[in-house]
Amino acid sequence: MNRPLDRRLGWTWWTLKGSYFRIFLREATSAFILAEIVFFMLLIHKAGQDAESYLAYRDFLWHPLMVVFHLVALAFALWHTITFFLIAPSALPSQVAGRRIPAAFIIGQQFAGLAAVSLLVILWVAWVGAT
Amino acid sequence: MSDTTVQLEVFRYRPDNDGPTFQSYEVPYHDDWVVLDALNYVKNYIDGSLSFRWSCRMGVCGSCGMQVNGEPALTCAVFLRDHMPGPIRVEPLVNFPVERDLVVDSNGFMEKLDHVKPYLVREDETDDLDAEYLQTPIQLDRYKQFSMCINCMLCYAACPVIGRVDEFIGPAALALAQRYNLDSRDQGKQMRQDVIFQNEGIWECTFVGECSEVCPKHVDPAGAIQQAKLEGAYDYYKRLLTPWARRS
Amino acid sequence: MGRCNVSGRSHEPLFWSLFVAGSVLAALFVPALILVSSVFGAFGWRWFADAFTYDGIRDLLQHAIVRLAIGAVIALIAVHACHRLRHLAIDLHAPLPGGLIALVAYGGAAAVAALTAVFLALI
Numbered sequence: 365m366n367r368p369l370d371r372r373l374g375w376t377w378w379t380l381k382g383s384y385f386r387i388f389l390r391e392a393t394s395a396f397i398l399a400e401i402v403f404f405m406l407l408i409h410k411a412g413q414d415a416e417s418y419l420a421y422r423d424f425l426w427h428p429l430m431v432v433f434h435l436v437a438l439a440f441a442l443w444h445t446i447t448f449f450l451i452a453p454s455a456l457p458s459q460v461a462g463r464r465i466p467a468a469f470i471i472g473q474q475f476a477g478l479a480a481v482s483l484l485v486i487l488w489v490a491w492v493g494a495t
Numbered sequence: 496m497s498d499t500t501v502q503l504e505v506f507r508y509r510p511d512n513d514g515p516t517f518q519s520y521e522v523p524y525h526d527d528w529v530v531l532d533a534l535n536y537v538k539n540y541i542d543g544s545l546s547f548r549w550s551c552r553m554g555v556c557g558s559c560g561m562q563v564n565g566e567p568a569l570t571c572a573v574f575l576r577d578h579m580p581g582p583i584r585v586e587p588l589v590n591f592p593v594e595r596d597l598v599v600d601s602n603g604f605m606e607k608l609d610h611v612k613p614y615l616v617r618e619d620e621t622d623d624l625d626a627e628y629l630q631t632p633i634q635l636d637r638y639k640q641f642s643m644c645i646n647c648m649l650c651y652a653a654c655p656v657i658g659r660v661d662e663f664i665g666p667a668a669l670a671l672a673q674r675y676n677l678d679s680r681d682q683g684k685q686m687r688q689d690v691i692f693q694n695e696g697i698w699e700c701t702f703v704g705e706c707s708e709v710c711p712k713h714v715d716p717a718g719a720i721q722q723a724k725l726e727g728a729y730d731y732y733k734r735l736l737t738p739w740a741r742r743s
Numbered sequence: 744m745g746r747c748n749v750s751g752r753s754h755e756p757l758f759w760s761l762f763v764a765g766s767v768l769a770a771l772f773v774p775a776l777i778l779v780s781s782v783f784g785a786f787g788w789r790w791f792a793d794a795f796t797y798d799g800i801r802d803l804l805q806h807a808i809v810r811l812a813i814g815a816v817i818a819l820i821a822v823h824a825c826h827r828l829r830h831l832a833i834d835l836h837a838p839l840p841g842g843l844i845a846l847v848a849y850g851g852a853a854a855v856a857a858l859t860a861v862f863l864a865l866i
Contacts, residue, residue: 367510368592368600373658375836381565384655387703391834394827397769398855400777401820405859407780408813411804412865415797422795426785434781438774445770451702454718457725458640462633478771485775486783492803493794659836689752698755701830724759731756 386447393444396437449474499524501575502582503533505545508593515593518542519582530570530578530585531559534597547597554711557647561597562586567652567709588652604648607664610690611672616683628680641674641719643712650706650716662695666706666716669697673719676726692727700724758826758849765823768816801866810863818856825852 373380378388403425410418424430452474453467501524508515520541522533531549538545549559552571559570564584575583591599615628650666651657657665664672672691676684691697700720707717783791793799804810829848837844 368594369508369510369515371587371589371591371593373589373655375659377655377658378835383705383708384703387705388831391701391827391831394824394831397773397820398824398828400773400781401817401824402855404776404780405817405855405862407800408804408859408866409862411797411800412862418797418800422784425781428785431782431785434777434785438777438782441769441773441777444766445774448766448770451704451717451721454707454715455702455721455725457722459633459637464636474770478774481771482775482778485772486779489779489794489803490790493790493792493799655834659834692752692756694753694755696753698753698759701834724756728756728760728763731752731754732760734752 389440389443390447393440396440397444400434400437400441445478449478501533501579503537504582504584505534505537505597506584506586506593507545507596508587509595517584524575524579526576528575530561530563530568530573530575530583533575533583534570534585545597546595555645557645560588560647560649560652562589562652567649569647569649569711572711588648590652590654590657591648599648601648603661604646604651604665604668607668608646608671610664611668611675611687612683613668613671613675615675615678615681616686617680618682630679634679637679638674638677641670641677641714641716644671644674644714644716645712647711649709649711653705653709655703655705656699656701660695660699663699664691664696666720667714669700669723670714670716670719673723676723688727688730691723692730697723697727758822761819761822762826765819765821765826769820769823772816773820804863804866810866814856814860814863817859818852821852821855821859822849825849825855 378384406421407425410421425434449471453465453470456465456470458464500521503520503522504517505520506515507518520537522536522541525532531552534545534547535549538547547559547561547570549571550556551558554569554572557569560567561570562568562585563570563573564578565586567588570585575581585597587593587597587599591601591603594600617628644667646667648667654663654666656663669691672687675681676687697720700717702717702721704717707713707715710716779791780795784795794803804813825848829844832839832844832848833841
């Protein structure tokens with residue numbers, strides 16, 4: 365008689381340890397990113413209508429409870445950014461033109477890019493607001 | 496010699512009895528003992544019926560992989576002192592069918608290895624035993640990390656995708672495919688890519704990354720798979736844009 | 744663990760490559776986007792509140808190049824998020840046909856991309 369025992373990881377795998385749960389959170393960032401993208405899409409939609417309905421929607425977006433949601437979404441968005449930047453060195457080919465690129469350099473470049481892009485967007489919006 | 500002991504909770508299963516149980520053994524504690532030493536103590540002095548695989552005791556053969564307190568590990572490399580005061584729970588690697596006690600069925604893994612042709616493939620195969628295929632240190636460096644695999648299967652136990660899709664080729668075999676695909680002496684890339692560019696190849700992977708965390712040889716199978724995905728995407732668009740260039 | 748299947752080459756690279764492009768854009772743009780559109784102004788910081796008055800946002804979206812860039816960024820980020828949600832559903836063993844999950848996910852992404860393009864064109 366031969367009955368090998370089945371011990372496959374089931375759908376609850378992400379609850380089994382911290383490292384799995386952090387990956388679950390990384391995948392869950394997509395829900396928050398999608399929500400924020402849809403909010404922004406609707407803001408564009410309202411900007412194409414009359415001032416009154418635009419302002420009503422904007423005030424809904426800026427309601428204190430919504431701001432709490434935005435801050436949670438911001439935390440998730442940053443978790444996506446961090447996890448994505450940290451795995452990039454191992455996901456890219458280890459050599460470029462026969463030279464090994466240090467992981468710290470790749471990661472540093474990406475965070476520099478994040479800082480530059482964020483600064484550019486923030487300064488652009490502030491400049492439009494100020495003039 | 497110390498009088499301290501530590502409790503081992505060992506997974507027991509024999510196919511002709513009912514379901515699995517845990518059996519506790521009291522074994523002597525030594526500062527320099529690893530879990531495998533404790534298991535051998537059980538086997539030699541307490542219960543000769545306990546079954547488990549081991550061979551080299553030095554992290555080279557890859558046969559003593561088990562779950563130690565829930566983590567896939569080589570039992571020859573896990574010190575008792577890191578899990579004191581215990582108890583220490585020892586189970587067979589998850590995701591594999593259990594044959595008996597701590598022994599898992601590795602046939603599925605062996606078949607998957609076979610599918611990726613983990614050896615140098617040459618079109619100009621010669622019988623000349625003195626034939627040389629030269630390689631520069633830079634060319635060696637491209638794949639060296641992925642060649643350190645000892646087939647211990649810890650990465651398969653760590654992978655939630657393996658638990659969902661039996662057919663997923665999995666971390667170690669995909670890393671080995673990449674190891675040979677990156678080797679300047681190899682000419683079998685096309686054949687391997689026909690296998691690994693299927694859904695059950697690299698595309699089931701969602702980069703959980705736990706395979707690389709548990710790897711005792713720092714092979715980084717997760718990285719190997721993502722690199723293969725980049726090549727797979729490049730190959731996909733190349734085929735799409737140049738349909739007249741039919742490849743084998 | 745079973746045998747290997749031979750199911751032929753996958754079309755996943757198409758979605759995966761769009762996903763990766765969207766991942767890069769999401770990593771770079773989404774934190775700043777959330778801050779400027781939904782947080783700074785709500786905090787009452789004047790320049791940002793002024794940028795999101797009715798005239799302000801129409802100024803922001805005035806240039807065709809800006810609208811084109813925003814449309815492309817939103818479309819790719821939508822694909823990124825929907826592709827990831829699809830794989831999350833699969834990894835959580837959602838008891839639904841894979842084709843249905845894919846249809847809902849990429850259909851949703853396509854809808855967001857198309858609506859954004861229309862809304863941007865109507866300003």
